[in-house]
Amino acid sequence: MPNAASTDRPVIRIGTRGSQLATTQAQGIADRLTANGHPAELVIITTAGDTSTAPVAQIGVGVFTTAIRTALRNGECDVAIHSYKDLPTAPEADLAMGAVPTRVDPRDALVSRGGLVLGELPAGSTIGTSSPRRAAQLKAQGLGLEIRPLRGNLDSRLGRVANGELDAVVVARAGLVRIGRADEVSEALDPTVMLPAPAQGALAVECLADDAELVRILAELDDPSTRAAVDAERAVLATLEAGCTAPVGAIAEVVDSIDSDGRIFAELSLRAGVAAEDGSDVIRASVVGPVEKAVQLGKDLAAELLELGAAEYVPKA
Ligand SMILES: NCc1[nH]cc(CCC(=O)O)c1CC(=O)O
Numbered sequence: 001m002p003n004a005a006s007t008d009r010p011v012i013r014i015g016t017r018g019s020q021l022a023t024t025q026a027q028g029i030a031d032r033l034t035a036n037g038h039p040a041e042l043v044i045i046t047t048a049g050d051t052s053t054a055p056v057a058q059i060g061v062g063v064f065t066t067a068i069r070t071a072l073r074n075g076e077c078d079v080a081i082h083s084y085k086d087l088p089t090a091p092e093a094d095l096a097m098g099a100v101p102t103r104v105d106p107r108d109a110l111v112s113r114g115g116l117v118l119g120e121l122p123a124g125s126t127i128g129t130s131s132p133r134r135a136a137q138l139k140a141q142g143l144g145l146e147i148r149p150l151r152g153n154l155d156s157r158l159g160r161v162a163n164g165e166l167d168a169v170v171v172a173r174a175g176l177v178r179i180g181r182a183d184e185v186s187e188a189l190d191p192t193v194m195l196p197a198p199a200q201g202a203l204a205v206e207c208l209a210d211d212a213e214l215v216r217i218l219a220e221l222d223d224p225s226t227r228a229a230v231d232a233e234r235a236v237l238a239t240l241e242a243g244c245t246a247p248v249g250a251i252a253e254v255v256d257s258i259d260s261d262g263r264i265f266a267e268l269s270l271r272a273g274v275a276a277e278d279g280s281d282v283i284r285a286s287v288v289g290p291v292e293k294a295v296q297l298g299k300d301l302a303a304e305l306l307e308l309g310a311a312e313y314v315p316k317a
Helices: 020-035 066-073 132-140 154-162 173-178 212-219 224-239 291-307
Strands: 012-016 040-044 079-083 095-099 108-112 126-128 146-148 168-172 203-208 248-258 264-275 282-289
Touching (some): 012 066, 020 079, 020 154, 020 173, 020 203, 066 079, 066 203, 095 212, 108 154, 108 173, 132 264, 132 282, 168 173, 203 212, 224 248, 224 264, 248 291, 264 291
Parallel strands (some): 012 040, 012 079, 126 146, 126 168
Antiparallel strands (some): 095 203, 108 168, 264 282
């Protein structure tokens, strides 16, 4: 039975990429909307990122997201779902971030043949990633690993370990969780070793800003803690004027703090870093502050990174 929030609106059409990962995460949102009394279905949209296997650094910003936003603006769908980390940081005045649902594990994951953890991989092991952020942080570990390019869907990336082409790959753990393959993770990489991409593991659920009814419906799916964390992480990226392929990592979490009277209150803990592409240096900084100051915390932390020399390692977006 539809609940009190139900409306007479036609079925909500959710635009998503067609990969197994994308459709799984979009179906999760469709199911939640339907359960809330707002029937929803998926509309598959092909993006430049799906039709090219060139490194994202070459195809450019927005490869996975532009086509979905265009479909939203053209009325081919009512809602656009993106992996939040794929979204450019530039604001879009005609679009609303209707919901940032509770994120899954933001960490990167090592998937290696034989289940070896990072510290067990022998020097000379080949490790697949086309992400400058992952490559730089792996090189900074000084383990003598050989970085190899890696694109394609999750299934084909993992396949290159299984078929012996590579000794290991690094991918977002969230992707593996969403497609039900978290058991293949050899090691969830701690952020002190590998800072994840800003917004990794989070979804962006957008609609047109002037669709007030849909803005209200989507708000039911919002997780304010995830939204604050992602806002802080992306403020770091935006302030550094770095693109999604820059060697910039950031992770924020809402944590419990305790005041001088012993009262527990929520704060936002934010860590971020910028790595030299060759792994010769990683500049890191961290801050803890009010959750409602998420964006300012991110801006301030980026300013601190710049003071520490980050600009040298950040290619302009
Ligand atoms: N850049 C592609 C991309 N966009 C989102 C994810 C994973 C899931 C997520 O972070 O939400 C991936 C794959 C990866 O980085 O391994």
